[in-house]
Amino acid sequence: MVFEPPQRLLRALGENRQSGSEGADGAEAWLEKLPELARQAVEQRELAPERVQAPGGRSSLVVLVRQTDGTPAVLKLAPDRARPESERAALAHWDGRGAVRLLNPADTHGVLLLERLHPDMSVRTLPEAKALLEAAGTLRRLWVEPPAGHVFETVGERTGRQAEAMRATVTERAEGDAEIGALVDAALAARDELLAEPPETRLLHGTFRQSKVLAGERTPWLAVGPDPVVGECAFDLARLVRDRVEDLIASPSGASITRRRIKRLAESLEVDQERLRGWTLFRAVESGVRAGRVGRPRDAELLLEFAGWV
Numbered sequence: 565m566v567f568e569p570p571q572r573l574l575r576a577l578g579e580n581r582q583s584g585s586e587g588a589d590g591a592e593a594w595l596e597k598l599p600e601l602a603r604q605a606v607e608q609r610e611l612a613p614e615r616v617q618a619p620g621g622r623s624s625l626v627v628l629v630r631q632t633d634g635t636p637a638v639l640k641l642a643p644d645r646a647r648p649e650s651e652r653a654a655l656a657h658w659d660g661r662g663a664v665r666l667l668n669p670a671d672t673h674g675v676l677l678l679e680r681l682h683p684d685m686s687v688r689t690l691p692e693a694k695a696l697l698e699a700a701g702t703l704r705r706l707w708v709e710p711p712a713g714h715v716f717e718t719v720g721e722r723t724g725r726q727a728e729a730m731r732a733t734v735t736e737r738a739e740g741d742a743e744i745g746a747l748v749d750a751a752l753a754a755r756d757e758l759l760a761e762p763p764e765t766r767l768l769h770g771t772f773r774q775s776k777v778l779a780g781e782r783t784p785w786l787a788v789g790p791d792p793v794v795g796e797c798a799f800d801l802a803r804l805v806r807d808r809v810e811d812l813i814a815s816p817s818g819a820s821i822t823r824r825r826i827k828r829l830a831e832s833l834e835v836d837q838e839r840l841r842g843w844t845l846f847r848a849v850e851s852g853v854r855a856g857r858v859g860r861p862r863d864a865e866l867l868l869e870f871a872g873w874v
Contacts, residue, residue: 567602576622579858636680654792662705719795751849802843
């Protein structure tokens, strides 16, 4: 079997090179060796490969496999910049509670063997109201105390790097982008205020959205693909607020729907509404600025318009 990386992964790594992201060179070297790395990973674990999952993720190669006893599983290979060992530690700590189960907790660096879920069935396939309900319920199960002596990145550390990149991008842009500059200023001010008095410290998924929740066998829905971080719950929930952003923008009542969504999610998960609003603003602006930086102007436009509603 030839382990060719899907186009989505190739595009994402190309964007990282274009933006000068930390670890981009290492990811490029990893990509060149990826077919051989995948072949070795399959052979060493005596797995029977079925197919490479496509479109797959933006930061890893996902291969559907079967173990020696015929049990279906997923083999995931990721470069260092995707923090695969942080994902391994989080999945081991959750131990299948709300998240996909890790089958190889002490395996080779950058190689994860996971229980097989239904890769083509995420909560995003459900009607919007039902999808938000199921996704929020899954997220609640992940918010646990981090393990003692953990080495997970904090919300302050991650958003600090993002804030620096936002400032640099705005400085480099033409003078006509005053509106974007105002959004960035508002997002950075919100971050400073939110970090001053965080209400709790929990292990968070880090990149949670509807497409990260897949149907399973032992429980209806399980989260996959965390980029774990430690901090307050509102940070994690903020990414879910803007799910299906293209539909929100297309709706004549998108702004009011967004505000109602913030209120409803905050109440259902017992998160402070204003803190959720603040993190939603920061994360939308950060994603919009980054999309513009890597050459995705349409995504940037959608995200920044959404941020203006928040």
